[in-house]
Amino acid sequence: MASVKISKLEKQYGAVKVLHSLNLEFADGKFVVLLGPSGCGKSTLLRMIAGLESISSGDVYFDDVRVNDIHSKDRNVAMVFQNYALYAHMSVRKNMAFSMRLKKVDKKIQDEKVAWASSILGLDDYLDRLPKELSGGQRQRVAMGRAIVRDPDVFLFDEPLSNLDAKLRVQMRTEIKDLHQRLKTTTVYVTHDQIEAMTMADEVIIMRDGRIEQSGSPMEIYDRPDNLFVAQFIGSPGMNIIECQVAEDSGVLYAVLDTLCLPLPVNSNVSPGQKIYYGIRPEHLIAAKAPMSFGSSSERLKTESGVVRVVEPTGPEIHVYAKLAGQDVCSISRERIMWAPGDEIFLQPDLQHVHLFDGETQIAL
């Protein structure tokens, strides 16, 4: 077990810089999830921690030991590769036992560990098959098995569940979490799946174009995104963002876009005339069939009406996509209101959960 520290880490391929001076610290035993759009450098970062990719500049530390010049075989990390990287000529059993075979671990312990991993991963029936005789998801589970039979200082997982079906994915998620809670091994986990990120992480790191946009606990990131990118990236369906301008009417501030006039939370850090992004998560955009009373004296504080475009009942909730003054917005409610496309819909933001971002810098206000 080890903590991992990354300081001013950069990666350059020729003239192209793919990682820009990253500073990160993963405390010992933490489960850290890296989240970001495709091509933002997640795999590259993971491979640099593993020692598979040369470091252009900066340092990587395991427990305050600089490991830049330590070969990957001596770093004692276990990794699940995005493309599995199985040993094509070895059976599933041999793939999983390979690291133990190299260390000349007792054959009986090898068998026990492989049996344990294969039962968790549902691979019992495939132990004697070659990787080419497996489906994509089965191969991915073998890659997973090869990592979990080890007892590493750091686990590195590069989208380890991306190819599994929904049910298996949920199951594996639980298994990985359970494993982590038992072993308490520092884990860095790359995923595209937000639910995975939210449910598993102690800490989420959002990356974009080789830079860190925000890091924090899943709830922190969800509730208090630092900037517009994080706000839009986290959450599904994504946060409603309306680009508008601050206006003043008899001492009260509003966000205005054409005919749309949205209330601002009191004490908002904005000034009249400022361009802002007005963000509200779908579950905080309350929908109703009739105008809602606002409990305020001001004339302009009213619910906005729009037109329903698409309705998506998911079971526990209903997602309603509507057009509001030319903007596409989404509202989620748990109430069983029956909407039909074309219906008039009245929407009202929950002022406690409004996110405002500067129109220029896109940073949270």
Place this chain on the structure above:
Amino acid sequence: MGSAQVRQTSKGKLPRWLTSEHPLPWLFPVTSILVVFGLYPVLYSLWLSFYKRNPATRTEKFLPSWNWNKLIGDERVWDAVTVTFTYAAIALTIQLVLGMLIALLLDSDRRGFGLFRALMTLPLVVPPAVTGMMFLLMYDSSFGVISNALYSLNLLSPDHPILGSGSTALWGVIVADVWQWTPFMVLIMLAGLRALPKEPFEAASIDGATAFQSFFFLTLPMMSKIIALAVLVRGIDLFRIFDYVKVMTDSGPGTATETLTAYAGTVYFKSANFSYASTVALATLILVLVVSTVFIKVFKIRF
């Protein structure tokens, strides 16, 4: 429909058989070459081997088992078989190991390695007979570089001609073969090494494998088909060894370096016993076929 259209547009320009979809016209050229230069000589040899030839009177008599019986009782044939197998086994082993080692060294994307890979192939463009002559000169006991180097290093006594002594002559020939054909092994091995996927090696490194362990647990098994193919191709070639022996030692001293093909050549050209020479050549062919078939079966090579 597509082919019908093509045929219509080419109507009147190309003769009918050139636009045919029947396989025969397309198979004809290669088949005829094989028949004329492959099948006919073999059948003719077989036919010859069934005749007893009298070189003095230049007459033949049909005696199907005569040559074959003679072959089995001929000690020179068995000597030649031993020499051939020794030669092929030693040369093949050296070329295989050297070829793999050099290929491992040259398997790099760093600048300049492409040049080395290209230079490596130079010995292959030298005709084998010229290589033989070259080594003949280098082995010369009065001015040959190799001989003199060995003499001055006291590895060999100066009264010991390399190609002229039974104990070293075969080695002398093998060195020439190795010089010329190791690059061929390097080429095949390099092609294989360069085509290996990188990811399993990264995974092995993560799993804690040293370079040696990676080589033995990953590189070798992943290259096994290619290595087997290289062994097959080179092995068959080595079995037919003729030029180096002919040029450098002419099977001597005595019959110390007489291989099967060299013996067949001697019988043919020196004794003019065409039918017995054919028998020896056929025996070589049969031996190659048997050995390579067993090899293909054992190592499960698929083409």
